[in-house]
Amino acid sequence: MTSVETASDLPIVRSVADLRAVVRDWRRQGLSVGFVPTMGALHEGHLTLVREAGCRADRVVASVFVNPTQFAPHEDLGKYPRQEARDAELLAGAGCALLFAPTVDEMYPEASVTTISVGSATAGGPAQGLEGQFRPQMFGGVALVVAKLLNQVQADVAVFGEKDYQQLMVVRRMALDLDIPTQIVGSPTERDGYGLALSSRNAYLTDAEREIARRLNGVLAEAGAAASSKRPLPAVEKDAYSALLKAGFERVDYVAIRRADDLEPFANGIVDAPARILAAAWLGKTRLIDNMAV
Structure with a gap:
């Protein structure tokens, strides 16, 4: 039996099995699926991505998951803002149809050992240099969690913000190299009235x-x-x-x-x-x- 919670009129699932059950039902109805992965603490920039996905698909799934594999030990994993109830309310208002909010254990079961590297110092690739130099932990973790999420949701289209431009390039390269059929779309950066990129x-x-x-x-x-x-x-x-x-x-x-x-x-x-x-x-x-x- 599928376990679906509801907050602010937005259904929430926490397991991959429940996520796939909901998406499978949409597919049976002939509906297309869009996806927006996030780490929560949502702002207008995220909601723009949800609305863009809604323009490209009949139903939109958003995920909220603070991904530990992309944080180095000295970074702010523990302090990263978490506000699921508020996020659910905002997503519902932006037209999201389902929130996937898994636990760490659901995303990374015990004994998981697979990693993903998008390029190398020898082979090159979009993960090299820039953020890859200053945050060497990040892109391996991003590639792994996004590959898992794209496989779990199996959406027709996934929308990412251009604010994290190098990340967008990494995801595109990873999806291409791994033959993931989801279309990867970049959405322009949302800024405040003074030009500061929303984050x-x-x-x-x-x-x-x-x-x-x-x-x-x-x-x-x-x-x-x-x-x-x-x-x-x-x-x-x-x-x-x-x-x-x-x-x-x-x-x-x-x-x-x-x-x-x-x-x-x-x-x-x-x-x-x-x-x-x-x-x-x-x-x-x-x-x-x-x-x-x-």
Whole structure:
């Protein structure tokens, strides 16, 4: 028997078997299925993804799962905000039809040993460098949990935010390499009225830090314009790095301009194809990432 809970008029399932039972019933009715994976603490950016999935499919499943395999021991797994009841209410309002909220034991049963690596230092691939350098734990964990979720839901389409652009590239490459039939769609980054990319971690910012954080978007826009004018990229990246520090960021992990389709560096040091500028910088204990098209 399928076990389905209800919160804010949104059905919730916690096991893969129950998830598949609901999706199987939709399939019998000839309905298409969309999927939005999240780690919860939802904001308008997540809800935009749900609405986009709803435009592309008859029914939308969202997952809320704080995935331990993508956090290093020193990162904020234990402090990551969890608010399932509020998340369910927001999802229901955005048109979500089902919330999948599994436990860690459900996602990673005892004796699970499989890992996924999307590329390597030798083979290359979108997981190399940038976030892959500063958070080497992350993309293996992301690839594993997303592969599992896509297999569990078996949706026609899954929607991911472009704010985590490198993650989107990793997921696309993984789905292609593993012959996962779900269409992977990227949705543009949602921003506040000052241009700050919406993120669950923004809740950690003080008012003063938030004012500084809102300068990140402007620095990237200026650097992107310089790169588009064929200015040598090492100089553009160096100037943007300095501009972030001058704006008040305490530490900058990287500012990089890469090819948009595969995140490879431009071989000749100037932009000669669609590009993306990506950055990661710190304010207090909060690490902000952002990117935009060049």
